[in-house]
Every structure is written in C-alpha cells, then in structure tokens.
Amino acid sequence: MSAQSLADTSIWLVVLAASVGTFAIRLSFVALFGRLEEVPPGLERALKFVPAAVLTALVAPRLVYLDGTLALGVGNDRLLAGALAAVVAWRTESMLWTIVAGMAALWTLKWLALGL
Template sequence: MSAMTLLWVFLAAGLATFLIRLSFIAVEGRVRLPSWFRTALQFVPAAMLSALIAPDLLMQHGELALTPANARLVAGVVAILIAARTRSVGWTIAGGMAALLALEALF
C-alpha cells in the first residue's frame, strides 16, 4: 500500500470517527432518546475496554490460554483484585504491572 493510499485511509477513518461522535453532540437536546437506550449507553465504555483487553489476557500465541502459566491473565486477575479493593487507578496499574513483570521474569 502506498503512502498516499494510507494517508487517504487515515483521513477517511478520522472523518468517519469525527462524524459519528459529532452526531451524538449535534442531536443533544433535539432528540429524546428512549430511557432504555440512555441506560445502555452507560455501559459502552466498560464494554469497549473489556473487548480490547480480554483477548490480550486470554490468548497466548493465537490460542486460548486459561492456565496459571499465562502471565498476562494472572496479572490481569491481580489488577482486578487490586481495583476492587482500592478503587484506585494508580494502584491498579502499578500492582498489575508489577505482577506482570514478576511473572514474566519467572516464566
């Protein structure tokens, strides 16, 4: 793929993303969304984050790896436990990364 084609792909993707986000801002106050839809929108950030992170935690070398030898999965569980206990983003990141580095050093 040439650099110019890649540039057009990036510009088109950026414009599409901008228009999708703008559509929600532009209709704010003009369109009354159903309450079930507004309730569902609250879960979008958590669902998107889970969809991005889960494959990285659960897969190793293209295969499902639900074993204690999967350092990323174990570190993810450690991070989840820290988050549940402390409710602190900083401690969650620090604890999860420390667990990941320690486990990768062991394996």
C-alpha cells in the first residue's frame, strides 16, 4: 500500500466520520422533538435568533476583512456599502430594498474607485 493511497483512505475516513457525526446530531434533534409534546418556550425564543446569527457569521468577515487584513476605514468599499445597507434595512425593513441599496452602493463605490 503506497503512501498516497493511505492518505486518500484517511481523507475518506475523515469525510465519512464527519458525515456520520453530522447526521447523528441532526437525527438526535429530530428524535428529541418527536418525543416532546411542545418545544419549551425558552428554546423556541432562542431558536428565533439562529438565522440572524448564521447570516451575520457568514457576512461580517467579508465586510471587515480586505485581502486578509482588518480594514475598518473609509477605503473599504464593502464595509461602506454594508453600512448603508444596514441603515436601509433598519429604516425600510425590506429585504429587496436592502439588497438593491447595498449592491448599488458597492457598484458605485467600485466605479468611483476605478474612475479616480
């Protein structure tokens, strides 16, 4: 058995173990909630924040890091467009207008940076 085939086998074993682990975690929640008559109110309140937390975890690093370094200044177009989008989201509570305003701001800032 060569070193390369051993490495390939190890990678597949890790993928298999991660898949089984993920499936077991998800199945445990399905089985747990299948046995409960009602979800506890505290847990239900906490679960309402999960989508916002996940979205923030996905978006925030792209806004504050530029080329692998922390960029919190005026030169970070994504941060400025994100800040404008956050204001639009707060004022309008509309996902469509938030996306439109954020993308328009980002494209405008990129266009201005190229033109200067």
